[in-house]
Amino acid sequence: MGKPRYIRLADMLSNAIQDGKLAPGTKLPTHRAFAEQFKVALATATRAYGELERRGLIVGEAGRGTFVRDLALPPALGVRQIANDDLIDLVFNMPGDAADADKLRSGLRRLAASGDLEAMLRYQPHGGRRHERRIIAESLSPTLGQVDPESLLVTSGGQHGLAILALGLFRRGERIALDTLTYPGFKSIAALQGLELVPVDGKGGVMDPEDLQRQCRERKVRCVYLMPTVHNPLGSVMNEETRLRLIEVARENDLLIIEDAAYAFLEPDPPASLLSLAPERTFHVGSFSKNLATGLRLGYVIAPALYTDRLLEAIRATTWNAPALISGLATGWIEDGTLASSQMARRRDGAERQKLCHSVLNRSAILSHRNAGFAWLPLEKGARAEPVVSRLKEHGILASSAEPFATTVAVPQALRLAFGGIPMHELEGVFQLVREVIEGVPHAAGMLE
Numbered sequence: 539m540g541k542p543r544y545i546r547l548a549d550m551l552s553n554a555i556q557d558g559k560l561a562p563g564t565k566l567p568t569h570r571a572f573a574e575q576f577k578v579a580l581a582t583a584t585r586a587y588g589e590l591e592r593r594g595l596i597v598g599e600a601g602r603g604t605f606v607r608d609l610a611l612p613p614a615l616g617v618r619q620i621a622n623d624d625l626i627d628l629v630f631n632m633p634g635d636a637a638d639a640d641k642l643r644s645g646l647r648r649l650a651a652s653g654d655l656e657a658m659l660r661y662q663p664h665g666g667r668r669h670e671r672r673i674i675a676e677s678l679s680p681t682l683g684q685v686d687p688e689s690l691l692v693t694s695g696g697q698h699g700l701a702i703l704a705l706g707l708f709r710r711g712e713r714i715a716l717d718t719l720t721y722p723g724f725k726s727i728a729a730l731q732g733l734e735l736v737p738v739d740g741k742g743g744v745m746d747p748e749d750l751q752r753q754c755r756e757r758k759v760r761c762v763y764l765m766p767t768v769h770n771p772l773g774s775v776m777n778e779e780t781r782l783r784l785i786e787v788a789r790e791n792d793l794l795i796i797e798d799a800a801y802a803f804l805e806p807d808p809p810a811s812l813l814s815l816a817p818e819r820t821f822h823v824g825s826f827s828k829n830l831a832t833g834l835r836l837g838y839v840i841a842p843a844l845y846t847d848r849l850l851e852a853i854r855a856t857t858w859n860a861p862a863l864i865s866g867l868a869t870g871w872i873e874d875g876t877l878a879s880s881q882m883a884r885r886r887d888g889a890e891r892q893k894l895c896h897s898v899l900n901r902s903a904i905l906s907h908r909n910a911g912f913a914w915l916p917l918e919k920g921a922r923a924e925p926v927v928s929r930l931k932e933h934g935i936l937a938s939s940a941e942p943f944a945t946t947v948a949v950p951q952a953l954r955l956a957f958g959g960i961p962m963h964e965l966e967g968v969f970q971l972v973r974e975v976i977e978g979v980p981h982a983a984g985m986l987e
């Protein structure tokens with residue numbers, strides 16, 4: 539027996555979408571128009587659209603119609619991408635974009651109504667538009683203290699912020715101290731720039747200042763890269779005492795400090811920032827990816843005055859300026875309170891996910907921040923992460939081992955789970971599956987109680 543008519547219609551549209559003949563964002567005909575075009579009953583057209591929606595290929599928007607989805611994108615919150623291979627992705631950290639299509643539409647409308655719109659079509663100052671630097675700087679004052687807008691350079695994302703530091707401050711072969719587990723994006727910049735990494739011991743994502751001191755005694759280190767408030771991947775928040783001691787060591791050895799604050803907003807009550815404690819040597823990197831939307835590609839670097847010219851040169855050499863259209867949109871969202879409510883929503887969402895993670899996996903060894911959409915699961919001694927990762931993949935779950943995060947030759951045996959983008963109603967089942975897989979792999983289960 540052949541396939542039902544509605545499946546054949548869905549397959550036909552599916553092919554056109556997968557081949558790119560129907561581009562992302564294309565508006566599809568109404569069910570009625572589709573039914574007339576293909577001479578089928580209205581119910582058949584509706585079922586075909588339902589099937590395409592189930593496959594994750596199209597999306598219906600209330601009052602607007604049905605549109606082709608962008609299949610090249612990683613899944614976003616609540617919309618698991620099942621079109622490609624039906625895998626649940628716990629590798630890529632997609633916090634789910636808090637700014638949704640409606641916010642984008644109204645933000646764009648507000649921009650469209652603003653005066654001197656043409657200014658956005660021109661090259662901008664390398665460090666960003668002055669009034670926007672002021673808006674961003676003022677929004678940071680509750681956590682960072684007073685920030686001079688002149689010291690804040692707008693970048694095309696946090697990753698770009700780190701890249702201009704690497705380009706503007708360091709020469710090939712210079713040494714950067716960092717945690718033994720760190721943000722992989724920093725490792726890739728360092729590798730491209732030919733920087734030598736100096737792993738420093740610590741505990742649970744908090745660097746040991748005395749080991750940094752030892753490393754600096756043995757060789758010339760130029761800079762230390764840290765995520766003191768909500769470490770990626772371990773979620774830790776460094777206490778003030780350790781911050782002060784690290785700064786003492788940095789001053790004694792004349793180290794520059796990079797303070798990466800991409801996830802800092804998840805901590806509602808952070809200790810004093812390294813920037814506020816050591817403004818003469820700290821480069822504070824921020825981003826609007828995790829608290830607003832990853833696709834914006836907007837961030838900033840706050841730098842000591844002595845270095846801003848070099849960094850402006852690095853922005854000039856890479857992007858010239860961050861797009862004014864984007865900085866205009868984001869600063870609009872700062873001013874109308876969208877950013878603040880989005881940060882609060884992210885924290886609440888992360889907290890709910892963490893609770894579920896801890897209750898299902900039920901293990902005290904889990905390292906995470908209580909509001910984060912990711913967690914670190916050390917495996918028991920003697921266990922290897924690789925078979926767990928492969929077994930998870932057989933069950934349709936992509937998870938990462940410690941390898942991408944490690945800066946040491948000996949890689950700890952652990953799993954990193956990023957679950958901020960998994961639809962909430964699927965999360966418990968996903969954690970249960972992870973637990974079952976770990977329990978089924980010899981030696982790995984010791985972590986579960």
Ligand SMILES: Cc1ncc(COP(=O)(O)O)c(C=O)c1O
Binds near residue numbers: 695832835836
């Ligand atoms: C610790 C850390 N820093 C910086 C970034 C870069 O963020 P973006 O370039 O999206 O602003 C990320 C992204 O995952 C991150 O986890």
